[in-house]
Amino acid sequence: MTEAAIVASDSLWREIRSEAERAAAADPVFGKVLAGTILVHDDFAAALADLTGRRLGGSSADRARFAAFSRNAFGRAPELVEAAGHDLRAIALRDPAIAALLPPLLHFKGYVALQAWRVSNWHWRHGHVDAALLFQNEASNVLQVSIHPAASIGSSVYLDHATGIVIGANVVIGDEVTILQNVSIGRHGELPTRSPRIGRGVYIGGGATILGDISIGDFAKIGAGSVVTGDVPDGCTAVGNPARLTNCPEPASAA
Structure with a gap:
């Protein structure tokens, strides 16, 4: 220190x-x-x-x-x-x-x-x-709350309410991330390396599911109950099941 x-x-x-x-x-x-x-x-x-x-x-x-x-x-x-x-x-x-x-x-x-x-x-x-x-x-x-020891998590992270949170092995979570209740973040498929990477300052609403070898960009927002299986660019909001992108700083393809 x-x-x-x-x-x-x-x-x-x-x-x-x-x-x-x-x-x-x-x-x-x-x-x-x-x-x-x-x-x-x-x-x-x-x-x-x-x-x-x-x-x-x-x-x-x-x-x-x-x-x-x-x-x-x-x-x-x-x-x-x-x-x-x-x-x-x-x-x-x-x-x-x-x-x-x-x-x-x-x-x-x-x-x-x-x-x-x-x-x-x-x-x-x-x-x-x-x-x-x-x-x-x-x-x-x-x-x-079940967070696999092999996950990677930054600092200034807030698990709000924190019931039903599951974070799998090899998930990467950046600094200043907020995660609400009943959120699942993990791999999609058999390979353990195919796990999400969550950027800095991301907000993940209650009941959201984030799966696969994908990136959630810095300061993105994941709406409550959304299912995200594709990349979310910086600053975008992903909502729905399957998730679609909205409020992006510039045009971006669907999640």
Whole structure:
């Protein structure tokens, strides 16, 4: 992690702690929860590892195991913590119902699922296949979000509502992407490399399906319930089943 990233992470943690302290002072009962989940920790990475363990683990042993897997990944790859901070700030920026950092950190399962994926992807890339698939399985069972450890996802990503999201192996998702509930993104056919590539700033509406060896261009929008099996150029909107293109910056062929 660069010096600038460390400063940003420290600033983020100070904001979270400040929010937690104010919330604890306002509600002593909730304050006890915050004391055990936020205020007891020294930094954002420790709190995030603990929260990931709490959300995925059904027993105390499982919670400890998932937290340990997360701490190991965060300690060895600080860039995961940096990306987690960007993801958290993205929620506060894009969700009109949220203006703070603490509520999505504590309560948004899409955020937890995405950080669980970041840990699973790190383990996958380092040959810890069983640990990676364990994270995927638990996130699918507990959070209803299944992201294959072999997928690639950028930062400042927001999984909004985050029920029924399925992202397959070898899918590539860029920075600043927003994905709503019941979205499926995966291959079309037998070859695993035939998976979608989602560009920067793309918005994917609820119930959309994106399949095959295709590219979704930067800042494109996929309408709710659309089925997309062809390329979508930069800035275009794809709607319908089968999807057709509209609102393109310049003439483009059908999706």
